[in-house]
Amino acid sequence: MSPETVQGAASPVLRAAAAATAAAPKAVHVIHVKPAQERPPERPQERAQKRPAIARCSGCSMRGVCMPADLTASQLAQLDSIICATRPVQRGDALYRTNDEFESIYAVRLGSFKTVVMHRDGREQVTGFQIAGEALGLDGICTDRHNGDAIALEDSVVCVIPFAQLEAVCREIRSMQHHVHQIMSGEIVRESSLMLLLGTMTAEQRVAAFLLNLSKRFKALGYSAAEFNLRMTREEIGCYLGMKLETVSRMFSRFQRERLIDTRGKQIRIVDPERLAKV
């Protein structure tokens, strides 16, 4: 287990361990920043299902991230028949919320999300940030209802994967079955490392681990490992790392002073990853 895997390596909807794919980084990037008009809190219900677009895995640039490598053409065709919809989610909107009925899991196609669990008394914990190629919704399988919220951090698009149909495919295609198991196991391992972080690290170490983990994942997608934009606020980062937003800000400032990073607002440049890893 590596420390820097705070977030766990790609935990995609079917992540490829190899992450090799330098798949379509470009496209994603662009959209990324473009802000949207948003209404943060909101009750999106009907909008949810709007405009499902057709998407096929066989032609998807992120296939390497989501799928096992050894599928035959006919197996791919079989997948295409099942994973046939994408769904746009506007910034601030929920892909699903706690207690929503579970039907599908999702792969982030474009954009990014946070997943949040909350206690009745109002305390919240961000359990993860998901970027392109990563999976969402696995929390719903065990009770047939989602156990937390998934909120878009920017205008995003997900692939919708009806779970019952995915299970059917997994009964037929062995490599697909194993791949799905690997993804779920990967999520378990990712969360374990987060627990290690939350249970044993200082605020300084947590922030460093967070930045390095993000960096690693961007790199795996073909982006720069050194320079990227944070899509989440200081408060969301704090909520993820188990600390207050002021503390997050102080750590950023400290790293800045020590020339470990270079930051202006949400823009981050990692100047000295080695020393950052040692804090």
Next chain:
Amino acid sequence: MSPETVQGAASPVLRAAAAATAAAPKAVHVIHVKPAQERPPERPQERAQKRPAIARCSGCSMRGVCMPADLTASQLAQLDSIICATRPVQRGDALYRTNDEFESIYAVRLGSFKTVVMHRDGREQVTGFQIAGEALGLDGICTDRHNGDAIALEDSVVCVIPFAQLEAVCREIRSMQHHVHQIMSGEIVRESSLMLLLGTMTAEQRVAAFLLNLSKRFKALGYSAAEFNLRMTREEIGCYLGMKLETVSRMFSRFQRERLIDTRGKQIRIVDPERLAKV
């Protein structure tokens, strides 16, 4: 690393995820509490290897915990042919360790375990305590190697479930497939709540939550929810809850003073669960 696996009694793993399943708590009861009560630690030696009890899922008293409910007789027979081994693990010994090759998952048949992940610098985090009916080893699926250690807290017995064979069964028996998925998802959800605990709760709240959670699980197995023995040390509890052993001890003492619990060493009696839950 561990003594030969003994053949025999087997009862699967695959604990009912949400535990919700009020499945067959009664039956399990009989097996477990009895022996455990009086002799916490113990020195078993040769005992390990002997006694190749024959047991099968079909006759296992914990079947309700491990299996989907609607299996036919022939499906059960199919399982019996696969999950045919149990393995004793002595107190303090590892069922598996980080980096061990992954082959099987396990169901705790008897006794209890802790799972631990660690950072190279020595920091450790206990990610869970597993008691009868609960699953172990799911962390190994994603990389084919285990991602942490599983250590017996007392002399214990697990059912060994070769994962490749389990996958084969899941390709044939739909309810079994879904059950396995539910167990993995349940583990993801369990870890999420632990992250909530680690990220947002005070030491006092964590200890209270820990005791109530244990209580609930014992109760689900048919034991007393009010009175039980802790199998782990204060240090292990602290390592699980993200605090030092002295703090754990102080919280126990505080709860004792406030008449919320009654404790002497590892013996715990929950006196006022309602107020404990409100801490």
Next chain:
DNA sequence: CGTCAGTTTGACGGTCGTCAAACTATGTGG
């Protein structure tokens, strides 16, 4: 240009970690 969400920085205090010592339980060996 004004508003507002988000960020930064400072001052202060509480919670919990650290260190230390005494106490208890469990297991060992004489």
Next chain:
DNA sequence: CCACATAGTTTGACGACCGTCAAACTGACG
């Protein structure tokens, strides 16, 4: 069987880290 050794637990004193509160600053957007 007792005495000792060791592991585990409890309690106290003290201080550091980080949370809280507050104020000023920045940038985005209407």
